[in-house]
Amino acid sequence: MSNVSKIGDRVHRKEDRRFLTGTGRYVDDLQLSRCTHAHFLRSPHAHARIKGIDTSKAAASAGVVAVFTGKDTADAKVGGLICGWVVKDKHGVPHKAPGHPAIALDTVRHVGDTVAMVIADTAANARDAADKIEVDYEVLPAIVDLTKALSAGAPQVHSDVPGNLCYDWELGDKAAVDAAFAKAAHVTKIDVVNNRLIPNAMEPRAAAAEYDRGTGNYTLHTTSQNPHVTRLVLSAFVLGIPEHKLRVIAPDVGGGFGSKIFIYAEETLCVWAAGKVGRSIKWTADRSESFMTDAHGRDHVTHAEIAMDKDGKFTGFRIDTIANMGAYLSTFATAVPTYLYGTLLAGQYTTPAIHVNVRAAFTHTTPVDAYRGAGRPEATYLVESIVSKAAREIGVDPAELRKRNFIAPTAFPYQTPVALTYDSGNYVPIIDEAMKLSDYAGFGARQSAAKAKGKLRGIGISSYIEACGLAPSAVVGSLGAGVGQWESAQLRFNPTGNVQVLTGSHSHGQGHETTFAQIVSDKLGVPMDQIEVVHGDTSQVPFGMGTYGSRSLAVGGSAIMKAADKIIAKGKKIAAHLMEAAEADIVFENGTFKVSGTDKNVPLAQAVFAAYVPHNYPIDKVEPGMDENAFYDPSNFTYPSGTQICEVEIDPDTGVVEIVHFVAVDDFGNIVNPMVVEGQVHGGIAQGVGQALMEAAAYDNATGQLLSGSYMDYTMPRADDLPSFTLGYKTTPCPHNPLGVKGCGEAGAIAAPAAVMNAVRDALAQVGAQDRIEMPATPQRVWAAINAR
Amino acid sequence: MTISVSMTVNGKAASGNVEARTLLVQFLREHMGLTGTHVGCDTSQCGACVVDVDGASAKSCTILAVQAEGAKVTTIEGLAESAEKLHPMQEAFREHHGLQCGFCTPGMVMSAIDLVKRNNYQVTEDIVRHGLEGNICRCTGYHNIVKAIVAGAASMKAAGV
Numbered sequence: 045m046s047n048v049s050k051i052g053d054r055v056h057r058k059e060d061r062r063f064l065t066g067t068g069r070y071v072d073d074l075q076l077s078r079c080t081h082a083h084f085l086r087s088p089h090a091h092a093r094i095k096g097i098d099t100s101k102a103a104a105s106a107g108v109v110a111v112f113t114g115k116d117t118a119d120a121k122v123g124g125l126i127c128g129w130v131v132k133d134k135h136g137v138p139h140k141a142p143g144h145p146a147i148a149l150d151t152v153r154h155v156g157d158t159v160a161m162v163i164a165d166t167a168a169n170a171r172d173a174a175d176k177i178e179v180d181y182e183v184l185p186a187i188v189d190l191t192k193a194l195s196a197g198a199p200q201v202h203s204d205v206p207g208n209l210c211y212d213w214e215l216g217d218k219a220a221v222d223a224a225f226a227k228a229a230h231v232t233k234i235d236v237v238n239n240r241l242i243p244n245a246m247e248p249r250a251a252a253a254e255y256d257r258g259t260g261n262y263t264l265h266t267t268s269q270n271p272h273v274t275r276l277v278l279s280a281f282v283l284g285i286p287e288h289k290l291r292v293i294a295p296d297v298g299g300g301f302g303s304k305i306f307i308y309a310e311e312t313l314c315v316w317a318a319g320k321v322g323r324s325i326k327w328t329a330d331r332s333e334s335f336m337t338d339a340h341g342r343d344h345v346t347h348a349e350i351a352m353d354k355d356g357k358f359t360g361f362r363i364d365t366i367a368n369m370g371a372y373l374s375t376f377a378t379a380v381p382t383y384l385y386g387t388l389l390a391g392q393y394t395t396p397a398i399h400v401n402v403r404a405a406f407t408h409t410t411p412v413d414a415y416r417g418a419g420r421p422e423a424t425y426l427v428e429s430i431v432s433k434a435a436r437e438i439g440v441d442p443a444e445l446r447k448r449n450f451i452a453p454t455a456f457p458y459q460t461p462v463a464l465t466y467d468s469g470n471y472v473p474i475i476d477e478a479m480k481l482s483d484y485a486g487f488g489a490r491q492s493a494a495k496a497k498g499k500l501r502g503i504g505i506s507s508y509i510e511a512c513g514l515a516p517s518a519v520v521g522s523l524g525a526g527v528g529q530w531e532s533a534q535l536r537f538n539p540t541g542n543v544q545v546l547t548g549s550h551s552h553g554q555g556h557e558t559t560f561a562q563i564v565s566d567k568l569g570v571p572m573d574q575i576e577v578v579h580g581d582t583s584q585v586p587f588g589m590g591t592y593g594s595r596s597l598a599v600g601g602s603a604i605m606k607a608a609d610k611i612i613a614k615g616k617k618i619a620a621h622l623m624e625a626a627e628a629d630i631v632f633e634n635g636t637f638k639v640s641g642t643d644k645n646v647p648l649a650q651a652v653f654a655a656y657v658p659h660n661y662p663i664d665k666v667e668p669g670m671d672e673n674a675f676y677d678p679s680n681f682t683y684p685s686g687t688q689i690c691e692v693e694i695d696p697d698t699g700v701v702e703i704v705h706f707v708a709v710d711d712f713g714n715i716v717n718p719m720v721v722e723g724q725v726h727g728g729i730a731q732g733v734g735q736a737l738m739e740a741a742a743y744d745n746a747t748g749q750l751l752s753g754s755y756m757d758y759t760m761p762r763a764d765d766l767p768s769f770t771l772g773y774k775t776t777p778c779p780h781n782p783l784g785v786k787g788c789g790e791a792g793a794i795a796a797p798a799a800v801m802n803a804v805r806d807a808l809a810q811v812g813a814q815d816r817i818e819m820p821a822t823p824q825r826v827w828a829a830i831n832a833r
Numbered sequence: 834m835t836i837s838v839s840m841t842v843n844g845k846a847a848s849g850n851v852e853a854r855t856l857l858v859q860f861l862r863e864h865m866g867l868t869g870t871h872v873g874c875d876t877s878q879c880g881a882c883v884v885d886v887d888g889a890s891a892k893s894c895t896i897l898a899v900q901a902e903g904a905k906v907t908t909i910e911g912l913a914e915s916a917e918k919l920h921p922m923q924e925a926f927r928e929h930h931g932l933q934c935g936f937c938t939p940g941m942v943m944s945a946i947d948l949v950k951r952n953n954y955q956v957t958e959d960i961v962r963h964g965l966e967g968n969i970c971r972c973t974g975y976h977n978i979v980k981a982i983v984a985g986a987a988s989m990k991a992a993g994v
Contacts, residue, residue, distance in 0.1 A: 246937045247934065298871075331875045764966055
């Protein structure tokens with residue numbers, strides 16, 4: 045047998061050859077015939093009334109095919125962009141969802157809001173023409189400061205959303221929490237800002253839309269993590285093109301991190317306008333547009349308090365958070381600071397009473413939505429920051445305090461006070477391994493040595509929990525999700541024995557073409573080079589929900605397992621016929637059907653061939669063909685957990701923070717491909733370190749201008765900003781999915797900010813500055829914290 | 834108004850009529866169909882567009898096509914000896930999982946090769962990390978890219994390329 049792979053093998057990726065030779069095919073690489081190019085005129089103001097638009101000079105400009113404004117899309121009854129998750133507030137009232145036209149009608153509400161669309165024969169001509177559009181703006185006061193957005197007198201973002209309040213939501217037992225605080229031996233309080241981030245997938249968003257006048261069919265090539273959801277939203281809510289007349293293809297996609305889940309104005313308008321002008325239209329964001337229009341992430345301001353008894357056991361936890369929605373509700377914005385945040389605030393701990401209140405606010409900023417981790421990094425940063433602060437206050441080692449409060453391995457399934465039921469986990473061996481790998485015991489000596497040369501050393505721990513593998517459809521439906529969150533798979537064998545694995549998941553860097561093939565190779569004994577994973581095209585693959593929330597393997601992989609079971613079941617019937625044996629006596633091992641206790645056998649490929657050439661075939665019992673599909677709806681979320689330990693050294697003269705050692709130990713359940721998992725963890729940590737030390741989407745409070753609107757101003761982590769990482773694993777298999785897997789895509793980004801910041805605070809504690817630092821802990825901020833008087 | 838431009842791309846003569854403002858990366862992608870060279874930013878920061886021009890790496894978004902008149906340009910498509918035999922640096926990236934979404938990869942590989950040659954095939958992790966400051970990757974955290982380049986340097990030396 046040639047290259048059959050097993051689950052757990054470190055298999056090199058099948059997709060790498062094309063990426064390494066420049067033969068990947070991203071949206072902007074497409075060459076469509078008679079293609080036109082779109083350019084979007086953007087608002088230069090955070091808040092302004094559009095008193096008039098004169099497009100006549102643009103329309104007469106060289107190469108221009110069409111110019112559209114908000115009036116044109118309104119006249120054509122193009123629907124507004126939608127939010128697909130309805131959060132009900134503490135009184136049961138649905139969130140406020142103000143209109144979100146693809147092109148602004150009479151008001152612009154953030155820098156970068158779409159004002160007009162120009163279509164021309166070349167991208168350069170479209171851009172030149174857009175410069176000739178004359179817009180008469182009446183500039184209005186803007187609110188970008190989240191802490192003031194809900195205050196009386198703040199400028200209003202939408203006239204139909206009083207006080208800019210999208211919703212006021214709560215979770216947990218407030219009375220129980222109040223009672224716990226009344227009896228507390230010690231209370232630790234904290235204020236944290238979870239800084240706004242810009243996802244920055246390296247491939248900018250892009251769309252290429254085609255319209256076939258003969259059939260009336262539309263095709264959209266787009267940078268999407270979930271092409272079927274894009275099609276559904278465009279069809280059912282925005283454009284009214286029937287789903288069967290719209291094909292959405294997400295080809296090679298250059299990273300997403302959440303920002304490519306959402307349905308944006310640009311691809312919507314390209315599809316609509318392609319029908320209007322009868323030609324293909326292509327648009328690719330330049331990086332400045334990405335900064336202004338890709339949904340941003342995080343952006344919370346929180347006050348929290350934790351109550352402890354005399355032994356340092358957590359007895360109550362209260363949290364008050366304001367979350368920024370930006371100017372409009374992005375596709376899943378409302379779920380992020382509620383069901384993906386409030387539900388995670390138990391962390392790894394037995395805290396019996398928790399109450400969280402979240403107010404979501406509109407501001408004149410780019411919409412905010414899910415970014416790698418989505419709600420869970422915000423929860424982890426808060427929980428792990430306050431736990432380390434509490435440890436310092438009561439004089440207990442932060443690792444010891446965590447261990448005292450961990451949920452015991454015997455307690456699973458564990459019902460938290462904030463809705464979730466953790467399925468599995470074993471937290472002490474994880475933190476012990478992380479302490480070993482980081483030489484936690486030797487830290488004191490290293491800190492003294494650093495002090496001797498004038499440096500401040502600190503060590504920080506972050507023990508995270510996440511809920512991923514989104515998700516049981518009935519559960520998310522009851523919480524307001526507009527979609528189910530199962531996943532689909534189809535195993536389409538060909539007569540010659542090779543197989544296409546069609547998946548509703550989408551790979552934009554995760555390596556599904558390899559890991560999903562490994563599952564099939566392991567389960568069915570098919571060599572890796574005989575397996576092709578197909579994803580991202582609504583005309584090829586069954587309806588699927590796409591990739592986000594570390595769900596692809598846990599949900600999509602499980603669907604593949606189910607489909608493989610159906611292949612085996614059908615193959616047994618065929619093999620029983622071919623070997624003239626009873627079906628009950630057939631076993632399937634290593635890709636071969638065998639009659640139990642004999643040496644008679646039929647390889648899977650032979651059964652497949654018989655299914656397609658059914659000359660000698662149990663046609664009365666089994667249909668021809670070998671093509672099975674499956675849909676998998678999980679019974680619970682999965683709960684990856686882990687501990688990261690970061691050690692930093694700060695130069696007090698410059699404020700520069702150097703990460704000297706970074707350890708991550710994770711429990712992802714079973715691992716399909718360790719090489720791919722390591723890569724996911726590395727990348728996640730880098731994004732978390734970026735949030736902690738470098739990245740911030742900064743707005744000017746007076747004008748609402750985005751100050752960090754390019755790579756000159758927004759600090760992306762570069763190779764010399766980061767160390768190499770030390771990784772470790774402990775495994776408790778997920779008990780409720782067939783692969784026993786939990787998901788690994790977001791863990792690094794979820795845990796790292798707290799690990800880094802706890803280390804920074806630990807270092808700064810030597811000079812009493814531990815409570816004077818917020819993310820990102822830039823050299824300027826660190827220096828200012830040290831030198832504050 | 835267009836201007837005629839001629840150069841050698843991946844060993845073959847290439848020419849076309851471009852606007853004065855046409856960038857080398859646009860010439861490669863749109864005129865030559867060599868879409869392996871990517872554009873990830875508009876401020877010459879990300880390095881996704883790095884190609885080799887006359888023996889040194891260059892950001893092709895920062896050069897006008899007409900400035901490359903007469904130059905010898907190598908892109909990611911011109912690196913591998915054949916469909917079966919990758920360049921040692923490409924092979925090292927594959928071996929060490931130095932890529933995920935693949936978008937920054939062509940620029941990373943082109944920069945890496947130049948970095949190795951500039952350092953006479955002797956590179957350390959520290960040299961690689963500092964030498965890569967002109968290339969941004971959002972997926973890998975650089976850990977495996979750095980490993981790949983250190984290993985790729987040794988393979989390049991051994992292969993004499």
